[in-house]
Amino acid sequence: xxxxxxxxxxxxxxxxxxxxxxxxxxxxxxxxxxxxxxxxxxxxxxxxxxxxxxxxxxxxxxxxxxxxxxxxxxxxxxxxxxxxxxxxxxxxxxxxxxxxxxxxxxxxxxxxxxxxxxxxxxxxxxxxxxxxxxxxxxxxxxxxxxxxxxxxxxxxxxxxxxxxxxxxxxxxxxxxxxxxxxxxxxxxxxxxxxxxxxxxxxxxxxxxxxxxxxxxxxxxxxxxxxxxxxxxxxxxxxxxxxxxxxxxxxxxxxxxxxxxxxxxxxxxxxxxxxxxxxxxxxxxxxxxxxxxxxxxxxxxxxxxxxxxxxxxxxxxxxxxxxxxxxxxxxxxxxxxxxxxxxxxxxxxxxxxxxxxxxxxxxxxxxxxxxxxxxxxxxxxxxxxxxxxxxxxxxxxxxxxxxxxxxxxxxxxxxxxxxxxxxxxxxxxxxxxxxxxxxxxxxxxxxxxxxxxxxxxxxxxxxxxxxxxxxxxxxxxxxxxxxxxxxxxxxxxxxxxxxxxxxxxxxxxxxxxxxxxxxxxxxxxxxxxxxxxxxxxxxxxxxxxxxxxxxxxxxxxxxxxxxxxxxxxxxxxxxxxxxxxxxxxxxxxxxxxxxxxxxxxxxxxxxxxxxxxxxxxxxxxxxxxxxxxxxxxxxxxxxxxxxxxxxxxxxxxxxxxxxxxxxxxxxxxxxxxxxxxxxxxxxxxxxxxxxxxxxxxxxxxxxxxxxxxxxxxxxxxxxxxxxxxxxxxxxxxxxxxxxxxxxxxxxxxxxxxxxxxxxxxxxxxxxxxxxxxxxxxxxxxxxxxxxxxxxxxxxxxxxxxxxxxxxxxxxxxxxxxxxxxxxxxxx
Numbered sequence: 001x002x003x004x005x006x007x008x009x010x011x012x013x014x015x016x017x018x019x020x021x022x023x024x025x026x027x028x029x030x031x032x033x034x035x036x037x038x039x040x041x042x043x044x045x046x047x048x049x050x051x052x053x054x055x056x057x058x059x060x061x062x063x064x065x066x067x068x069x070x071x072x073x074x075x076x077x078x079x080x081x082x083x084x085x086x087x088x089x090x091x092x093x094x095x096x097x098x099x100x101x102x103x104x105x106x107x108x109x110x111x112x113x114x115x116x117x118x119x120x121x122x123x124x125x126x127x128x129x130x131x132x133x134x135x136x137x138x139x140x141x142x143x144x145x146x147x148x149x150x151x152x153x154x155x156x157x158x159x160x161x162x163x164x165x166x167x168x169x170x171x172x173x174x175x176x177x178x179x180x181x182x183x184x185x186x187x188x189x190x191x192x193x194x195x196x197x198x199x200x201x202x203x204x205x206x207x208x209x210x211x212x213x214x215x216x217x218x219x220x221x222x223x224x225x226x227x228x229x230x231x232x233x234x235x236x237x238x239x240x241x242x243x244x245x246x247x248x249x250x251x252x253x254x255x256x257x258x259x260x261x262x263x264x265x266x267x268x269x270x271x272x273x274x275x276x277x278x279x280x281x282x283x284x285x286x287x288x289x290x291x292x293x294x295x296x297x298x299x300x301x302x303x304x305x306x307x308x309x310x311x312x313x314x315x316x317x318x319x320x321x322x323x324x325x326x327x328x329x330x331x332x333x334x335x336x337x338x339x340x341x342x343x344x345x346x347x348x349x350x351x352x353x354x355x356x357x358x359x360x361x362x363x364x365x366x367x368x369x370x371x372x373x374x375x376x377x378x379x380x381x382x383x384x385x386x387x388x389x390x391x392x393x394x395x396x397x398x399x400x401x402x403x404x405x406x407x408x409x410x411x412x413x414x415x416x417x418x419x420x421x422x423x424x425x426x427x428x429x430x431x432x433x434x435x436x437x438x439x440x441x442x443x444x445x446x447x448x449x450x451x452x453x454x455x456x457x458x459x460x461x462x463x464x465x466x467x468x469x470x471x472x473x474x475x476x477x478x479x480x481x482x483x484x485x486x487x488x489x490x491x492x493x494x495x496x497x498x499x500x501x502x503x504x505x506x507x508x509x510x511x512x513x514x515x516x517x518x519x520x521x522x523x524x525x526x527x528x529x530x531x532x533x534x535x536x537x538x539x540x541x542x543x544x545x546x547x548x549x550x551x552x553x554x555x556x557x558x559x560x561x562x563x564x565x566x567x568x569x570x571x572x573x574x575x576x577x578x579x580x581x582x583x584x585x586x587x588x589x590x591x592x593x594x595x596x597x598x599x600x601x602x603x604x605x606x607x608x609x610x611x612x613x614x615x616x617x618x619x620x621x622x623x624x625x626x627x628x629x630x631x632x633x634x635x636x637x638x639x640x641x642x643x644x645x646x647x648x649x650x651x652x653x654x655x656x657x658x659x660x661x662x663x664x665x666x667x668x669x670x671x672x673x674x675x676x677x678x679x680x681x682x683x684x685x686x687x688x689x690x691x692x693x694x695x696x697x698x699x700x701x702x703x704x705x706x707x708x709x710x711x712x713x714x715x716x717x718x719x720x721x722x723x724x725x726x727x728x729x730x731x732x733x734x735x736x737x738x739x740x741x742x743x744x745x746x747x748x749x750x751x752x753x754x755x756x757x758x759x760x761x762x763x764x765x766x767x768x769x770x771x772x773x774x775x776x777x778x779x780x781x782x783x784x785x786x787x788x789x790x791x792x793x794x795x796x797x798x799x800x801x802x803x804x805x806x807x808x809x810x811x812x813x814x815x816x817x818x819x820x821x822x823x824x825x826x
Contacts, residue, residue, distance in 0.1 A: 044131065044132040044133075044134060044412075045060075045062065045065050045066060045122075045131065045132070045133050045134070046133075046134040046135075046136060047059050047060050047098070047133070047134070047135050047136065048136040048138060049104075049135065049136070049137065049138065050137070050138050050139075050140050051104050051105055051106040051107075051116075051137050051138065051139065051140055051142065052103070052104065052105065052140055052142050053100050053104060054100065055100050055101065055102065055103070056099055056100060057099065057100045058097045058098070058099060059089060059097075059098040059099065059100065059135070060097070060098050061095070061096050061097050061098070062091065062096055062097070062098050062122060062133075063095075063096025064096060066122070066131060068096070070093075070094070070095065070096045072124070073091070073093040073096060073124075074093045074094075075126075076124040076125055076126055076129075077124070077125045077126070078091060078093055078122065078123065078124050079091060079122075079123055080098070080120050080121070080122055080123075080133065081120065081121045081122075081123055081364055081384075082118075082119075082120055083119040083120065083121060083384060083386065083414065086102065087101065087102070088100070088101060088102045088104055088118065088135075089101055089102075089120065089135070091122070098133070104137060105142075106137045106138070106139050107143060107174035107175070109137065110137070111174070111326075114176060115136070116136070116137040116138075116139075117134055117135070117136055117137070118134070118135040118137065119132070119133075119134060120132075120133040120134075120135065121133065121364065121384070121412070121415065123364060123365055123382065125365060127379065128365055128367070128379045128382055128417075130364075130382055130412055130415055130417075131412075132412050132413070132415075139175050139176045139177060139179055140175075140179065140232075141175055141178075141179035141230060141232025141233065141234070141236060142175065143173055143174045143175045143179075143236070144173070144230070144236035144237060144238050145171035145172065145173040145181045145228035145229070145230055145236065145237060145238035146171060146172050146173070146228075146238045147169065147171045147172075147226075147228065147238055147239075147240035148169055148172065148296075148297035149169065149240065149297070150240055150241060151240065151241045151242075151243055152168060152169065152226075152240055152241065152242045152243065153243045153244075153245070154166060154208070154242065154243070154244045154245070154340075154342075155244075155245045155247050155339065155340025155341060156210075156214060156244055156245070156246055156247065156341070157214075157246075157247050157249045157250040157339065157341065158213075158214045158215060158216040158246050158247065158249060159249040159250075160210055160213075160214060161210075162210055162211065162212070162213060163209065163210065163211075164209070164210045165195070165197070165207045165208070165209050165210075166207060166208040166209075166210075167197070167205060167206075167207050167208075167343070167344045168205065168206045168207060168208055168226065168242070169205075169296055169297050169332060169344075170203070170204075170205045170206065170228075171184075171228030171238050171240070173228070173230050173236075173238075175230060175232065177231075178231040178232065179230055179231060179232040180230055180231065181228050181229070181230050182229055182230055182231040183228075183229050184196070184206045184226055184227065184228055184229070185226070185227040185229065186208075186224060186225070186226055186227075187224050187225035187226070189222065189224055190211075190212055191210065191211060191212040191214065191222060192208050192209065192210060192211060192222070192224060192244075193208075193209045193211050194206055194207070194208060194209070194226065195207050195209050199259070199260060199346060206226065208224075208242070214246050215246075216246040216247070219246065220245065220246050221243065221244065221245055221246065222242075222243075222244040222246070223241065223242070223243055223244075224241070224242040224244070225239055225240075225241060225242070226239070226240050226241075226242055227239050228240075245340070247339060247340055250284060250288045250337070250339030250340070250341055252282055252283040252284045252288070252289075252337075252341070253282065253337065253341040253342065253343050254280040254281065254282045254291045254335035254336065254337050254341065254342065254343045255280060255281055255282070255343060256278065256279065256280045256333075256335060256343060256344075256345040257279040257280070257281075258345060259345050259346065260345065260346045260347075260348065261276055261278060261333075261345060261346065261347045261348070262347075262348045262349075262350070263275045263276035263315070263347065263348070263349050263350070264349065264350040264351070264352055265317065265321060265349060265350075265351060265352065266321075266351075266352040266354050267321045267322055267323040267351050267352065267353060267354055267356065268320065268321065268322075268354060268356055269317050269321055270317065271316075271317055271318060271319065272316055272317060273316060273317040274314050274315070274316050275306070275315045275316060275317065275349060276314075276315045276347060276349070277312065277313055277314045277315070278293060278308075278313035278314075278315065278333055278335075278345065278347065279313060280293070280313065280335035280343065280345075282335075282337045282341075284337060284339065286338070287337075287338030287339065288337050288338050288339040288341075289337060289338070290337060290338040291335050291336065291337050292310045292311065292335070292336055293308050293309070293310050293311075293312075293313045293333060293334070293335055294308065294310060294333070294334050294336070295308060295331055295332065295333060295334070296332040296333065296334040296344060297331075297332045298331065302329060302331070304318060304319040305317070305318055305319040305320070305321055305329075306318055306329070306331065306349075308333065313333075313335075315331075315333075315347060315349075321351055322351075323351045323352070323353040323354070323389075323390070324357065324388045324389070326351065327350070327351050327353070328348065328349070328350055328351065329348070329349040329351070330346060330347070330348050330349075331346070331347040331348075331349065332344055332345075332346060332347075333345050333346070333347050353389060353390050353391065353393060354389075354393070354442075355389055355393035355440060355442025355443065355444070355445070355446055356389070356446075357387055357388040357389045357393075357446070358387075358440075358446045358447065358448040359385055359386070359387045359396045359438035359439065359440055359446070359447065359448050360384075360385065360386055360387070360388075360438075360448070361383060361384075361385050361436055361438050361448055361449070361450045362383065362384040362385070363381060363382075363383055363450070363452065364382045364383065364384050364415075365381065365382045366380065366381035366382075366418075366452060367379075367380050367381065367454075368453065368454065368455055369454075369455045369456075369457045370420070370424065370454055370455070370456055370457060371424075371456075371457045371459060372424040372425060372426040372456045372457060372458060372459055372461070373424075373459045373461070374420055374424060375420070376419075376420050376421060376422055376423070377419050377420060378419060378420045379417050379418070379419050380406065380418045380419060380420065380454060381417075381418040381452060381454075382415060382416075382417055382418075383398070383408075383415070383416045383417075383418060383436060384414055384415055384416075385398050385414060385415075385416060385438045386414045387438075387440050389440065389442060392440075392441040392442060392443075393440055393441065393442035394440065395440060395441040396414075396438050396439070396440050396441075397438070397439055397440075397441070398410075398416050398436065398437070398438050399436075399437050399439075400418070400434055400435065400436055400437070401434065401435050401437075404432050404434050405420060405421050405422035405423070405424060406418055406419065406420060406421055406432070406434055406454075407419060407421040418434070418436075418452070424456050425456075426456040426457070426458045426459075426494075426495065427462060427493040427494070429456065430455070430456055430495075431453065431454070431455050431456065432453070432454045432456070433451050433452075433453055434451065434452045434453075434454060435449055435450075435451050435452075436449060436450045436451075436452055437449045458494050458495040458496060458498055458499075459494075459498070459550075460494055460498040460548060460550025460551065460552070460553070460554060461494070462492060462493045462494050462498075462554070463492070463548065463554035463555060463556045464490035464491065464492045464501050464546035464547070464548050464554070464555065464556050465490055465491055465492070465556060466488065466489070466490045466546065466556060466558040467489065467490075467491075468558065469558055469559065470558065470559045470560070470561065471486065471488060471558060471559070471560045471561070472560075472561045472563065473485050473486040473526070473560060473561070473562045473563070474562075474563045474564075474565055475528070475532065475562065475563075475564060475565065476532075476564075476565045476567055477531075477532045477533055477534040477564050477565065477566065477567050477569065478531060478532065478533070478567055478569060479528055479531070479532065480528075480531075481528055481529060481530060481531065482527050482528060482529075483527060483528045484525060484526075484527055485517060485526040485527060485528060485562070486525075486526055486560070487523065487524055487525045487526070488503065488524045488526070488544055488546075488558060488560065489524050490503075490524070490546035490556065490558075492548050494548065494550065497549040497550065498548055498549060498550040499548060499549075500548060500549040501524075501546050501547070501548055501549075502521045502522065502546070502547050502548075502549070503519050503520070503521050503522070503523075503524040503544060503545070503546055503547075504519060504521060504544070504545050504547070505517065505518075505519055505542055505543070505544060505545070506542070506543035506544060506545040506557050507545075508543050508557070509541075509542045509543045510540075510541075510542075513540045513541060513542050514542060515529060515530065516528070516529060516530060516532070516540060516542070516562070517529055517542060517562070519544060524544070524546070526544075526560070532564045533564075534564045534565070534566040534567065534569075534608075534609070535570065535607050535608075537564060538563070538564055539561065539562065539563050539564065540562055541559060541560065541561050541562070542559075542560050542562070543557050543558070543559055543560070544557065544558055544560060545557045546558075566608050566609045566610060566612055567608075567612070567661075568608055568612040568659060568661025568662060568663060568664070568665060569608070570606055570607040570608045570612075570665070571606075571659070571665040571666065571667050572604045572605070572606045572615055572657040572658070572659055572665065572666065572667045573604060573605055573606070573607070573667065574602065574603070574604045574657060574667055574668075574669040575603045575604060575605060576601070576602065576603040577600070577602070577669065577670075577671055577672070579669060579670065584670055584671075584672045585672065586650075586672045586673070586674045587599060587600035587671065587672065587673050587674070588673075588674050588676045588679060589639070589673055589674070589675055589676070589679070590675075590676065590678075590679035590680065590681045591643050591647075591675050591676065591677050591679070592642075592643075592681050593639055593642070593643065593681055593686075594639070594642055594681070594686055595639055595640065595641050595642055596638050596639060596686055597638060597639045597681070597685055597686050598636055598637075598638050598685040598686075599628065599637045599638060599639060599673055600636075600637050600671060600673070601634070601635050601636045601637065602617060602630065602635040602637065602655050602657065602669045602671065603635060604617075604635065604657045604667065604669065606659050608659065608661070611660045611661065612659055612660065612661040613659060613660075614659065614660035615633070615635075615657055615658070615659055615660075616632050616633060616657075616658050616660070617630045617631060617632060617633070617634075617635045617655055617656070617657055618630060618632065618655070618656055618658075619653055619654065619655055619656075620654050620655070620656045620668070621652075621653075621654040622651070622652070622653045622654070623648060623650075623651045623652050623653070624647070624648075624651060626640055626641070627639065627640055627641070627643075627647070627651065628640060628651070628653050628673070630653075630655055635655070635657075637653065637655070637671060637673075643675055647675060648675075649674060649675050649676075650672065650673070650674055650675075651672075651673040651674075651675065652670065652671070652672055652673075653670075653671040653673065654668055654669070654670050654671075655668065655669045655670075655671060656668055657669060
């Protein structure tokens with residue numbers, strides 16, 4: 001009947017729960033509406049929601065709560081990141097709602113902790129931005145009270161006194177607050193009642209109280225039911241069976257020295273470490289006084305961590321103790337004697353945290369490439385750093401190496417933004433391997449590191465640079481079009497298209513000079529685009545611009561001086577005597593002229609320069625072969641011997657003028673010489689005119705030298721005599737006489753020398769001047785001769801376009817007087 005009464009009570013409770021279930025379904029939705037509420041602070045959104053919500057349920061609208069546009073979520077690749085926990089929620093970027101993605105069990109996540117908070121981060125990119133999301137999980141009555149053992153066995157001696165109390169193992173309900181265990185009910189019986197007792201720490205547990213004396217002979221066993229009932233709505237309960245065996249008299253139970261034992265142990269302690277030693281005594285003798293210790297309720301996790309010696313009561317470490325899993329362990333210990341009587345006590349073990357966890361570094365987002373023109377403070381990466389330890393061991397400091405232009409900024413707990421801390425220059429440092437070091441404040445301190453590679457993207461901030469600002473190029477004239485001249489090269493320290501260089505002739509170059517050369521835009525090679533003529537242009541200058549491929553492009557310019565080298569491409573031009581068709585000027589020579597007499601001089605020029613313009617003269621044909629000779633380099637025609645009576649009155653001499661080029665060019669000059677009677681002989685034009693004067697000068701020089709030597713001899717004797725008298729020596733140094741300096745020319749450059757004034761019948765003027773010894777008839781081109789004028793005249797003569805300026809110049813005037821050379825002031 002008692003059992004039927006118990007079942008009736010249970011059935012009644014089940015029916016009541018079924019009736020209330022449908023009422024609660026409607027209330028559940030309303031509870032969710034009011035139960036989930038939002039708290040928004042700067043940079044953080046907090047949602048409060050119950051556990052066990054269905055998958056896909058809406059927690060809240062992040063876009064609305066953070067005042068973001070829904071379109072921003074997809075555009076900025078928004079995502080929700082978990083901090084040290086599994087991903088239990090997800091973001092619907094289309095609506096901005098935060099949804100339940102997995103089952104949320106508060107008891108599994110937070111055990112007996114009164115406040116269950118999950119930390120998440122909302123991460124937005126481009127630009128990088130982070131918000132803190134906090135989910136506060138509240139408890140619902142989803143767990144029934146559970147007894148560790150479905151059947152509780154008690155051995156009681158029939159002599160047990162009335163009022164004796166027998167502690168029972170408490171039922172366990174992982175729910176909190178009103179949803180946790182509230183009361184116990186015992187099935188109706190005559191011998192026992194159920195009362196509650198409170199431990200020192202405030203926890204309650206049931207005790208079975210004997211109300212009526214036991215009689216083994218009347219009833220050897222008693223079977224009771226105990227219900228643990230929570231305070232939820234609907235009510236949940238758990239049931240255990242109490243099996244009481246009535247024994248013969250064993251009237252003393254084991255007694256612990258303390259009802260509650262407290263101990264502490266550092267985490268990670270070695271296996272076998274003694275945590276505490278429990279003590280219980282039993283006044284009985286024999287088998288009734290033998291006590292064995294055991295844990296009355298031990299979870300699966302704790303079963304491999306703690307063990308107790310059944311004889312000594314020593315509690316030892318049997319496995320890994322981890323503070324991060326549980327900081328406190330509360331164990332029920334039973335002491336049972338040989339008669340089956342037992343007593344219980346509590347063992348509370350506090351786990352001491354040690355610094356055994358390194359800080360964790362998680363890269364949540366990182367920009368692998370950063371532009372070198374990024375402003376200081378630009379966000380490069382978002383890093384989550386945390387430590388599972390507590391206290392000082394869990395305080396983490398984060399640093400980067402000192403030699404990089406980056407630093408950390410933290411605005412959200414445990415989240416660090418890596419930002420630029422200075423100007424970046426890819427040309428100095430194209431890549432940074434940033435070592436992130438996280439260290440805790442434990443003793444000893446633990447640290448971890450992670451290397452983050454940042455590549456600096458190039459911008460066009462460096463112009464191309466030439467190795468030289470000026471280049472000199474030399475090229476022979478008359479080279480074919482397309483001849484390679486030289487190659488210029490510029491370098492650009494930028495990268496990619498910013499360093500791709502294109503070459504072009506600068507617009508600042510003279511338009512005429514720019515037409516002389518072409519340039520390969522990719523290689524910088526210069527080629528001729530036309531023929532060069534040294535006689536027309538000796539030097540010109542162009543500017544080459546190197547432009548890179550950046551946007552906007554940068555450029556630099558160099559100057560190229562091109563010097564044209566002469567080739568022997570101009571034949572000598574005879575200036576005198578003038579060679580015109582049908583007329584050749586005649587030079588007069590006295591019939592009494594002696595050997596070596598200067599008859600005339602062939603004057604020729606060459607428009608080339610250097611060796612190509614060195615001229616040599618030789619006679620190739622003459623009326624009388626052995627009558628005249630020409631100076632090899634002077635062009636002076638002199639007599640080889642004196643004339644005889646039967647000489648022809650008119651002599652013709654053909655002189656070959658040859659330049660000194662590698663492949664010599666030549667011209668011929670025909671000289672017409674007329675031997676005239678009665679013409680005076682000019683001694684100045686004869687090679688042997690002053691031999692007597694030279695002999696007289698030689699005699700004078702000998703006399704002077706003899707006098708000088710005699711004077712020096714007398715001076716030496718006087719000096720020796722003086723030294724003898726004074727008995728001391730003197731050093732005499734006479735100043736060295738300056739060597740004679742001869743002027744470059746004796747005559748001023750304004751004089752023009754003509755051997756025979758009457759031989760130059762044409763009114764042409766040539767820039768020829770006297771040199772040292774010119775009284776003997778030598779000719780020299782003075783320093784003031786305009787080379788360009790000669791070149792122009794040479795070119796003009798070759799084209800038969802010699803200019804005549806007889807109308808603009810005064811006629812040559814011959815001065816009468818003694819037989820001396822004629823000088824005309826020009």
